[in-house]
Amino acid sequence: MTIVVSDKSKLTPKQGSDYEIKKIKVNSQRSLTINEINMAKEVFKNSIDYSKVKIIRGGLLGLPNLSNSAMTPFGKIHLPNQSYNNTKDFGLDSVEATLKLWYIHEMTHVWQYQLGYSNAVAGINTDINGGYTSRALAYDYDLVDKNKKFNEYNMEQQAEIISHYFDTIYRYSKGHDAVNLHASNIRNKTDLARVLSEFIVNPSNKELISKQHGQENYWFD
Numbered sequence: 001m002t003i004v005v006s007d008k009s010k011l012t013p014k015q016g017s018d019y020e021i022k023k024i025k026v027n028s029q030r031s032l033t034i035n036e037i038n039m040a041k042e043v044f045k046n047s048i049d050y051s052k053v054k055i056i057r058g059g060l061l062g063l064p065n066l067s068n069s070a071m072t073p074f075g076k077i078h079l080p081n082q083s084y085n086n087t088k089d090f091g092l093d094s095v096e097a098t099l100k101l102w103y104i105h106e107m108t109h110v111w112q113y114q115l116g117y118s119n120a121v122a123g124i125n126t127d128i129n130g131g132y133t134s135r136a137l138a139y140d141y142d143l144v145d146k147n148k149k150f151n152e153y154n155m156e157q158q159a160e161i162i163s164h165y166f167d168t169i170y171r172y173s174k175g176h177d178a179v180n181l182h183a184s185n186i187r188n189k190t191d192l193a194r195v196l197s198e199f200i201v202n203p204s205n206k207e208l209i210s211k212q213h214g215q216e217n218y219w220f221d
Contacts, residue, residue: 028057028084029076035091039100040107043166047203048111053077057084070102072109073120098177100170101163108159117209122155125214131156137218143191150195154212162199165192 032040037050054076058064064071064080071078079087087095090103113119131138131154141157153161167182168189176182185192193200199208 029054030088031055033089033091035089036103037091039091039170040104042170043104043162044107044111044203048107048114052114053107053110055079055084057081070106071123072106072113073123075110075113075119077103077106077110096177097167097182101167104166105159105163108162109155111203112155112158112209115204115206115209117155118213119155122210122212122214126154126156126216126218127214129214129216130218131214131216133218138214138216143188143195146191146194148195150199151208151211153195153210154214154216155210158210161192161195164188165196168192 032050032053032055040048040050052075056076056078058081059078060071060073064078068080070080070083087099089095090100109119126132126138138154138156139160141153141160150158150161164181164185167185198205
């Protein structure tokens, strides 16, 4: 069965693995800049083949533009058209920290994909199970359980945790448009480092990618 998603309301409540996911060809794309590669290496070291990563203008049947958010289902970052046009290099010092965290979040999805995770299937599962509604519950995480491993968090939580840890370590001259989030990240620095302790040592470890596949039900949280 082949499905190209343009209206999520048309999806029946199945698992993403029930669908064959069709990739959409696009023309407007660019490779990572040397600044973007160097910034990503501060976090992911050499666990990513940066030569394979592209930043793409839109695509995916216009879903990045409809949601006004990035999507990284196949190891390439799809940005809304305006974001692609406005940001030619996330690694420049002049780019505000909020955009840098966004870039690191999406690079986490690249990292997951290159280590063997099926982001597209997990993304469909998360969508049809309510994780991407207006409350975006799939992104919420807590650090209360000190025994919880990094691979027990879902793919969006992993990307949030890594980008938030990045926020506590690498600070840039241009600030946040989310001041409260930045303050929260600083407060949680120790716990973020604890959860990421194995990742910090060896981000190439495939055992670190999420064991969750978007099948969690978020509708009634």
